[in-house]
Amino acid sequence: MAKERIYSAMRPTGPLHLGNLVGALQNWAALQDDYECFWGIADYHALMSEHNDPQVISDAIPEMVADWIAAGLDPKRATFARQSDVPQHAELFTVLACITPVSWLERCPTYKEQLQELGGTRDVRNYGFLGYPVLQAADIIVYKATAVPVGEDQLAHLELTREIVRKFNSVFAEDVFPEPKAKLTRAARLLGLDGRKMSKSYDNALYMGDEPQAIRKKVMSMLTDPKRPRRADPGHPDECNLFPYYVIFAQEATESVRKECVSAQRGCVDCKKQLAEELVRYTEPLRSKRKEVLQDPDYIRDVLSDGARHAREVASQTMKEVREVIKFL
Numbered sequence: 001m002a003k004e005r006i007y008s009a010m011r012p013t014g015p016l017h018l019g020n021l022v023g024a025l026q027n028w029a030a031l032q033d034d035y036e037c038f039w040g041i042a043d044y045h046a047l048m049s050e051h052n053d054p055q056v057i058s059d060a061i062p063e064m065v066a067d068w069i070a071a072g073l074d075p076k077r078a079t080f081a082r083q084s085d086v087p088q089h090a091e092l093f094t095v096l097a098c099i100t101p102v103s104w105l106e107r108c109p110t111y112k113e114q115l116q117e118l119g120g121t122r123d124v125r126n127y128g129f130l131g132y133p134v135l136q137a138a139d140i141i142v143y144k145a146t147a148v149p150v151g152e153d154q155l156a157h158l159e160l161t162r163e164i165v166r167k168f169n170s171v172f173a174e175d176v177f178p179e180p181k182a183k184l185t186r187a188a189r190l191l192g193l194d195g196r197k198m199s200k201s202y203d204n205a206l207y208m209g210d211e212p213q214a215i216r217k218k219v220m221s222m223l224t225d226p227k228r229p230r231r232a233d234p235g236h237p238d239e240c241n242l243f244p245y246y247v248i249f250a251q252e253a254t255e256s257v258r259k260e261c262v263s264a265q266r267g268c269v270d271c272k273k274q275l276a277e278e279l280v281r282y283t284e285p286l287r288s289k290r291k292e293v294l295q296d297p298d299y300i301r302d303v304l305s306d307g308a309r310h311a312r313e314v315a316s317q318t319m320k321e322v323r324e325v326i327k328f329l
């Protein structure tokens, strides 16, 4: 029996952080045997916010491929597809744009949020950015993917994709596109160094490729339990930004950390020192794998061109069917 097809993507806007690793990549990697997976590099989506410095995008692409492979995404078992290598994304986007009401896009909660979040530092008051979810819909359905592993922040976009598919089905034809479902990934409880959402734009991230010295320095700067002003006070692991890092990256240490924290046997400085070493150890294979990949630009080029070739085969078949039902023969 044919495997169910999965699509998900990331925007290449910079190196990936530990939030991306545990919130997305590790979940994606676990799907590769049971599903036919397409992993998208959404460079047009990146261009919507990074057009004033597009070099950021081209620099980020090889880094992203290296981060992906280090995290266990496997170009032998899945297809790595760079959006701009597969012109059918843009072609289908144009068709979908013709049937998508502007009001659906304006009321999309992520649109308003992103205007706020990125609006301070990026020029996002453009027409393409309003259409972000339409291109995202095209990304998914150009491969007729039926499941999309995403975090909660992308659920609104997925719902829009489903609405656009229903509209397509009612306007043109029922039998071209299935409605993709969200495959909700385990949410990363991991916040940034300062306790806000981990994000490059907040400068509060630990990166997959960070060197041990950088990890140590960053961990020492982390926000801890705000209700523990003095070393002698008992701590509250469940209100400490550091504790979830133990849960995720050093499971076996959590019990003693909790016990020693609530009884004030453990100070936050020592706790940070220990966590830094746990993270250095955990990330060691990631660092070496991503370095190995980055040292071989030919390999990266091959991964992308093989992926693009296969992606274009699938996507052009879909576009043939689309052209038939819109009578562009």
Ligand code: TRP
Pocket: 007, 008, 009, 010, 011, 040, 042, 045, 135, 136, 137, 139, 140, 148, 150, 154
């Ligand atoms: N919007 C997604 C993000 O910022 C990236 C993305 C682009 C995507 N196209 C997609 C995710 C299609 C899932 C499916 O994370």
Ligand code: SF4
Pocket: 224, 225, 228, 235, 236, 237, 240, 241, 242, 243, 257, 261, 262, 266, 267, 268, 269, 271, 272
């Ligand atoms: Fe957080 Fe560790 Fe300090 Fe407890 S001891 S408050 S878990 S940093």
